[in-house]
Amino acid sequence: MASNEPILRLEHVGKEYFGNRVLSDVSFTLGPGEIMGLVGENGAGKTTLMKILFGMPVIHQTGGYDGKIFFEGREVSFKSPFEALDAGIGMVHQEFSLIPGFTATENILLNRESTRYNLLVEVFDDRLRTLDRPVMRQRAQRAISTLGVEIDPDTLCSEMPVGHKQFTEIAREIDRSNTKLLVLDEPTAVLTESEAEILIKAVRNLAAKGMSVIFISHRLQEVIDLCDKIVVLRDGHVVQEAKTCDVTVRQIAGWMVGRKVEESHREEGEVRSFGPTILSVRNLWVDMPGETVRDVSFQVRQGEIFGIGGLAGQGKLGIANGIMGLYPAGGAVELNGKPIRLNDPEGSLRAGMAFVSEDRRGVGLLLDEGIDWNMAFTAMQIQEKFIRPLLGGLVKWRDDRAIEECANEYIKALEIKCTGPKQRAVELSGGNQQKVCLAKAFVVRPEVLFVSEPTRGIDVGAKKLVLDTLRRYNREYGTTIVMTSSELEELRSICDRIAIVDEGRIAGVLPAQTPSEEFGLLMMGEIKVSTEEKVKACE
Amino acid sequence: MNDKLRSFIEAAGWPRVIIGLFLLSLFVAAPFVGVRVDTSLSDTLVRVGMNGVMVLALVPMVQSGCGLNFGLPLGIIAGLVGAVTSIEMDVRGLPGFLVAMAIAIALAVVLGYAYGLLLNRVKGDEMMIATYVGFSSVALMCMAWLLLPYKSPNMIWGYGGSGLRTTISVQGYWLKVLSDFMSFNVGPYFYFPTGMFLFFALMCFLMWAFFKTKTGTAMTAVGSNPEFARACGIDVDRMRIVSVVLSTVFGAIGILVYQQSFGFIQLYMGPFYMAFPAVAAILLGGASVNKASLLNVIVGTFLFQGILTMTPSVINSIMQTDMSEVIRIIVSNGMILYALTRKVQVKR
Numbered sequence: 001m002a003s004n005e006p007i008l009r010l011e012h013v014g015k016e017y018f019g020n021r022v023l024s025d026v027s028f029t030l031g032p033g034e035i036m037g038l039v040g041e042n043g044a045g046k047t048t049l050m051k052i053l054f055g056m057p058v059i060h061q062t063g064g065y066d067g068k069i070f071f072e073g074r075e076v077s078f079k080s081p082f083e084a085l086d087a088g089i090g091m092v093h094q095e096f097s098l099i100p101g102f103t104a105t106e107n108i109l110l111n112r113e114s115t116r117y118n119l120l121v122e123v124f125d126d127r128l129r130t131l132d133r134p135v136m137r138q139r140a141q142r143a144i145s146t147l148g149v150e151i152d153p154d155t156l157c158s159e160m161p162v163g164h165k166q167f168t169e170i171a172r173e174i175d176r177s178n179t180k181l182l183v184l185d186e187p188t189a190v191l192t193e194s195e196a197e198i199l200i201k202a203v204r205n206l207a208a209k210g211m212s213v214i215f216i217s218h219r220l221q222e223v224i225d226l227c228d229k230i231v232v233l234r235d236g237h238v239v240q241e242a243k244t245c246d247v248t249v250r251q252i253a254g255w256m257v258g259r260k261v262e263e264s265h266r267e268e269g270e271v272r273s274f275g276p277t278i279l280s281v282r283n284l285w286v287d288m289p290g291e292t293v294r295d296v297s298f299q300v301r302q303g304e305i306f307g308i309g310g311l312a313g314q315g316k317l318g319i320a321n322g323i324m325g326l327y328p329a330g331g332a333v334e335l336n337g338k339p340i341r342l343n344d345p346e347g348s349l350r351a352g353m354a355f356v357s358e359d360r361r362g363v364g365l366l367l368d369e370g371i372d373w374n375m376a377f378t379a380m381q382i383q384e385k386f387i388r389p390l391l392g393g394l395v396k397w398r399d400d401r402a403i404e405e406c407a408n409e410y411i412k413a414l415e416i417k418c419t420g421p422k423q424r425a426v427e428l429s430g431g432n433q434q435k436v437c438l439a440k441a442f443v444v445r446p447e448v449l450f451v452s453e454p455t456r457g458i459d460v461g462a463k464k465l466v467l468d469t470l471r472r473y474n475r476e477y478g479t480t481i482v483m484t485s486s487e488l489e490e491l492r493s494i495c496d497r498i499a500i501v502d503e504g505r506i507a508g509v510l511p512a513q514t515p516s517e518e519f520g521l522l523m524m525g526e527i528k529v530s531t532e533e534k535v536k537a538c539e
Numbered sequence: 540m541n542d543k544l545r546s547f548i549e550a551a552g553w554p555r556v557i558i559g560l561f562l563l564s565l566f567v568a569a570p571f572v573g574v575r576v577d578t579s580l581s582d583t584l585v586r587v588g589m590n591g592v593m594v595l596a597l598v599p600m601v602q603s604g605c606g607l608n609f610g611l612p613l614g615i616i617a618g619l620v621g622a623v624t625s626i627e628m629d630v631r632g633l634p635g636f637l638v639a640m641a642i643a644i645a646l647a648v649v650l651g652y653a654y655g656l657l658l659n660r661v662k663g664d665e666m667m668i669a670t671y672v673g674f675s676s677v678a679l680m681c682m683a684w685l686l687l688p689y690k691s692p693n694m695i696w697g698y699g700g701s702g703l704r705t706t707i708s709v710q711g712y713w714l715k716v717l718s719d720f721m722s723f724n725v726g727p728y729f730y731f732p733t734g735m736f737l738f739f740a741l742m743c744f745l746m747w748a749f750f751k752t753k754t755g756t757a758m759t760a761v762g763s764n765p766e767f768a769r770a771c772g773i774d775v776d777r778m779r780i781v782s783v784v785l786s787t788v789f790g791a792i793g794i795l796v797y798q799q800s801f802g803f804i805q806l807y808m809g810p811f812y813m814a815f816p817a818v819a820a821i822l823l824g825g826a827s828v829n830k831a832s833l834l835n836v837i838v839g840t841f842l843f844q845g846i847l848t849m850t851p852s853v854i855n856s857i858m859q860t861d862m863s864e865v866i867r868i869i870v871s872n873g874m875i876l877y878a879l880t881r882k883v884q885v886k887r
Contacts, residue, residue, distance in 0.1 A: 326770055346772030355770065363766045368830070369759075378771045381757055396753035 005073065007032045007212045008053075008181055013067035014236075015048055015059070022048050023236040026067070032180070035203065035213040037227035037244070039220070039256055041523075042312045042486055044233040046216055050183055054091050055084045072180070088180040090173030092187055096165050100158035105140040107157055108172045114139065143171040146209075147202035163195035170199075174206065182206065183214045188222055189313075200226050218311055220252060220524035232256055253520030257488055272496055275302030278480050279448050284331035285504075286315075286322030293318035294504030296331075300448070300482060305474055307495030307512065308484040311523055315504040316484050317358055320450035324348045324355040326363070335448065349382045354446035356437045358453035358484070360430070364437040367426035371418060372407035374425050374436050379443040410439040414469060431462025438469060445477070452484040467494050488519055552825050554877065558842050558870075565849040572856035577729040579849055586844040588718070588735035589797045592742050593817045594824075594840045596789030600665075601831040602750070603782035604762035605658055607821070610669035611814035613654055613676045614790020617647035622795060622804045623703060626712050627691045636713040636799060643791040651787030655780030666828075670814075677811045684806045707804040718800045735800060742792070743833050749785070758782055762829055819843055819871035822878035846870055 006029040015023040023045045030036050040046050051058060052065050055078025059065060069076055071087055078084040081091075098107050114136050115129035140153040149167050157165060166187055173179055184203070188196040200222060207213055217223055223230060224244060232240040232255040240247075240255045279300040286293035293315040300306045310316040322329035325345040333340040341347045348355075357363040366374050379385040380398070386406070388397045407421035414435040418428060425436060434454060441449055451470065455463040471494055474481050485491050491498050492512045499509040500522035507522040548556050569576050593611065600608045621643025625635045654672060661668045685702040689695060694707045708714075720734025749755045761768045761778040769775050794813070798804050821831055824839020851863030 324770070345770055346774075349772045357770060359766075362764075363770050366760055366763045366767050368763050373756075373760075377756070377760060377767075380753065382772050384753070387753055395748075398751050398753065398756055400751075 005032070006030060006070075007034075007072055009070040011068045011070070013049070013052060013065060013069065015045075015052060015065045017062055021236060023052075023065075026233070026236075026238050028231050028238060028241050030181070030212050030214065032212055033207050033210045034229070035207050035215060035227045037223035037230040038214055038216045038233065039218075039223060039230055039252065040233035041256060041488075043235075044256075045236040046233055047185070048236075049233070050091070050185060050214075050216070053084070053183065054078065054089060055080050085176065086178075088176075088178045089183065090176060090179040090181070091183040092166075092169045092173060092185065094186045094189060096169060098157045098165055098168060101156065103154050103156055104144070104151055104160070104164075104168050104171075105136050105153040107168055108140045108143055108153075108175055109136050110172070112175070139175060140171070143175040144168075146174055146205065147171060147198075148205060149198055149202065162190045163192065166191060166195075166199070167202075170202070179211065181212045181214070183216075185216045186218070187215075188217055188219060196222065218524060220249060220521075224249070249521065250517055253524065254515075254517035257516045257520035257523070272303075274304050274496075275478075278302040278336055279482070280332075280334045281319075281323065282332040284319065284322055284329060284333065286318040286327050286329040288315075288318035288321050288327040291315050291318040291321075292504050293322055293329075293501075296501070296504070296506050298499055298506060298509060300480055302480055303474070303478045304497065305471075305481045305483060305495045307491035307498035308482065308501060309486070309488050309491050309498055309519065309523075310501035310507075312486060314501050316486075316501040317452055318504075319501070320355060320452050320482065320484055321357075324353065324450060326355075326357075346382065349378065349444070352447040353450065354378070354441040354444045354448075355450040356434075356441050356452065356454060358456065360433055360437055360457075364440075365425045365433060368424060370407075370422040370424055371411065371416070371428070371436055372403045372421040375407050375410055375439045375443055376403040378440055383444065385443070406443060407439075410442065414439055415465065429458075429462075431458040431466070434458055434462070434466055435469070438466065442473060446479065448480045448482065449473075450482045450484070453486065454483065455485070455487065455490060463490075470494060488516060492516065492519075554823065554874070555825055555838065555842065558823060558846065562842060562845045562849065565846075565853045568857070569849070569853050572853060574852045574856060575728055577726060579852065581729045581731070583841070583845045583848045585718070585730070585732055585735075585800060586848055587840050588732050588739055589800045590793075590817065590820065590844055591739040591836070591840050592796050593790060593793030593813070594820045594836050595739075595742055595746055595833075596786050596793050597817060597821050597826075598746060598831045598833070598836060599749075599758065599782040599785040599789075601821075601826060601829060602762045603758045603779050604765060604829060605779055605782060606666040606669070606828055607818045608669060608783075608786045608790070609666055609814045609818065610654060610672040610676075611786075611790045611817055612673035612810040613650050614647050614787035615794040615810040615813050616676055616680050617650055617787065618643045618791035618794035618798075619680075619804060619806060619810065620646055621791065622709070622798055623689060623694060623707065623806075626694060626707070626709070626804075627689050629691065631712050633713065633716050636716045636795065639713070639795055640792060643795060644788050647788040647791040648784055651784035652780060654787060655783035658783055659776045659779055673814055674811065677808065680810075681807050703806055705805070705807050705809075707806065709798055709802055709804060713799050714802050716799055717796060732800065735796065738796060742789070743836070746789075747833055754778075754781065815871055815875065816843065816847075819874040822874050823870075827878065843870070843874075 008030040011027050013023060013026040014021070026049060038046050053069065057080060060079060076087060078087070114132040116132045118130045120128040137153050144151050144153065144167065147167055147170060151164050151167060157168065160168065173182055187199060191199060203213055203215065203226060215223065215226055227244050229241065229243050230252065231238055232252065234256060277299050282297045284293060284296045290313055296319055308316045308319055318327065321327050322342065323333050323340070325343050325348045329342045333342065335351050335353065340351050361367060366377065376386050380387060386399045386402045388399045390397045404421050411418060411421060416432050416435045418432065425433060428436065454466050454470065458466070467490065470481060470483070473479055483491065483495060495512045497509055498512055498519065500507045500519055502523060502525055510518055566576060566579065569579055596611060596614060597608050600606065621639040624642050625639035628638060630638045657672065658665050658668065687703070689703055694703050696702050696704055717734040717738050718732035722731055722733045724730050750759065757768065757773050758778050758781065761773060761775050765775050820839040820843035821835055822839065823843050824835035826835040826839070847867055850866045854862045854866065
């Protein structure tokens with residue numbers, strides 16, 4: 001399929017955001033009619049790469065990029081998406097950019113409508129030409145049928161199922177007569193399986209007509225089915241560029257997640273013994289926007305550190321939030337055999353669970369109050385610690401001195417850098433804020449501690465401190481910890497077992513020592529071929 | 540010295556420094572235009588005592604994140620009902636005042652609860668809704684004052700024989716029962732209402748103590764970050780209702796303190812604009828829309844009432860025209876405007 005002259009060539013492309021390197025030395029080529037799969041974990045640099053290609057203003061506002069991009073043999077550097085569109089690059093984003101009150105036709109042809117002459121044009125210029133509805137309808141119909149789907153061009157977008165919206169977006173890109181390269185960013189994320197199949201067929205049709213496609217998806221099966229070659233990104237580097245027919249699924253998974261693992265902090269030879277099952281979750285669903293949990297069951301034993309991993313948006317964060325009652329949830333959760341009432345944060349806390357939220361500034365902290373209040377608040381409200389009863393318990397007086405002592409204790413134990421227990425939380429650095437959040441949970445002395453994304457947005461040194469603190473707390477007090485994180489290596493370094501969540505369900509639970517490819521496989525959805533075989537025959 | 544001055548200004552905030560200097564200059568100028576300083580000071584102090592509790596009433600709602608209580612007239616109405624009922628019952632002296640207070644508090648709890656339920660349905664727009672709650676409750680009560688079956692000849696219209704008068708004197712009932720307790724004079728012009736200040740101090744102490752309790756702490760957290768409070772197992776809506784009830788009750792008590800010193804109960808449109816001076820005073824004291832302390836209340840009430848007392852006498856003597864009302868409006872509404880546009884700034 002690939003011909004001699006590549007349509008797109010990237011040479012040593014790199015990008016830095018405020019001194020933080022997100023892409024370096026990315027090079028690959030894409031021939032006409034070729035379909036390339038772009039694979040990588042969250043934060044591997046896929047989106048940034050596509051932003052560079054499409055000339056998103058954010059790239060230039062933050063200092064441009066390194067390296068060169070050649071499109072149809074000419075060096076290009078798009079300053080805005082319009083230039084990219086004019087050059088012939090179409091892009092379909094993960095989020096829809098359609099006007100709900102317009103019909104499919106109107107959306108597909110927006111700003112490129114077919115028009116007819118009328119008298120007003122003589123006075124007011126071309127902007128007042130009349131829309132030629134029948135022609136427009138035909139054009140829309142043609143674009144839609146290229147995709148091989150049935151959508152009435154007169155349907156309002158607001159009344160379409162999500163699948164049809166996605167097709168409408170793609171049809172819009174197809175209608176541009178000059179589109180030579182189409183970028184699809186997670187186009188199947190919102191589609192049902194049968195819709196996804198239609199889409200894949202449609203994309204293949206387009207490729208057969210000579211259009212090149214860059215396809216981004218985390219569902220490996222689709223990438224295998226569709227693409228001629230794949231490029232694997234990890235931490236901003238191209239770790240592998242290969243023909244699809246040359247590789248095995250296991251290899252892809254390995255490239256994607258594998259790292260020169262710094263496993264130094266796992267204590268070798270440590271024998272871990274656990275008590276009976278302390279937390280059991282059956283058929284949990286949680287309606288958390290962007291992190292929907294559909295049907296999750298798992299059990300955690302006393303003293304264990306249980307990890308929950310998976311890609312962003314798959315629902316891993318929803319689990320802890322649902323059990324702690326912060327989002328509408330259903331199913332059965334038992335702690336020590338006693339059922340927990342869901343949707344009741346107070347009940348969950350009283351039962352002996354505590355939660356360190358992934359949204360540190362939004363949920364985790366009272367930013368305008370001092371460190372001491374932040375640490376003591378939950379324990380004070382739920383367990384009546386730091387309370388001095390006056391008048392025979394009628395008045396529950398706050399014991400400020402006890403709160404301050406407790407805060408000083410934790411500031412010392414967790415090495416929190418601050419001016420004192422009265423310093424406001426908003427003035428602390430991310431890492432120190434996270435420590436305050438941990439202290440808040442520790443003060444409660446929970447039986448089960450949920451920790452979500454404990455190292456998000458904090459620097460490397462602080463990361464290690466936070467993880468060490470968690471491990472030490474687990475060893476010293478036998479506290480069961482359920483830790484949710486997007487960083488697999490972090491989970492592997494501290495957890496005993498790790499569950500991988502995919503599309504709101506648990507794809508599998510593996511011991512942490514399992515090689516990282518296995519986890520990678522679980523993250524990438526169901527795969528039909530055996531992992532050891534070549535994924536498809538070369539043509 | 541320079542540093543000290545700067546850090547003081549920093550801590551106090553420019554608006555307070557400017558208004559404070561303005562007030563000071565009025566006091567300095569007073570003797571030159573024939574206004575007695577001791578009379579002025581006495582008047583100012585009396586007005587601080589009269590208005591203090593109503594300003595204090597704003598604190599709970601600010602702390603719980605419900606914003607400034609522009610619906611204060613609702614609490615004031617409860618106070619008015621208590622006042623006229625105690626006169627109807629013909630209880631005189633301190634017992635009469637206590638009866639008025641008991642009735643006012645009971646009614647304020649009920650009204651405040653309903654008001655709280657309403658505010659919980661309009662999170663984010665509390666202050667605007669509160670303003671209209673205040674206005675419409677006053678309008679509603681205009682009809683009620685006419686129709687309620689009060690019979691005491693001291694209170695009803697002479698000609699029709701029914702319906703309450705717009706202004707009712709409390710003389711002979713509980714005029715200055717608080718003010719005159721342990722009050723003293725210095726010279727012929729200076730009068731200090733000790734009892735009223737003791738009562739104000741007691742109210743401040745109760746408020747301070749409340750915010751030292753478990754519930755008060757939870758309320759502050761709800762105002763500071765409702766998501767945090769919810770994650771800590773606090774019923775955010777309940778806390779907000781408690782704060783609204785507290786605010787309404789303090790408003791009711793506040794108007795009674797005001798009336799016993801002022802000597803009259805003002806019905807009908809009387810409470811209509813009562814919320815604005817209180818709001819202006821607490822903002823002048825350095826409170827923001829989401830943080831207020833007792834210091835803000837005391838400083839703000841003193842500055843605001845000081846300006847109100849001094850401008851009519853001093854400025855009018857200088858300019859020979861009545862500027863007092865204009866200045867009052869500029870200061871109170873200007874202060875509200877200033878504070879609302881600087882929502883984020885927190886001064887303690």
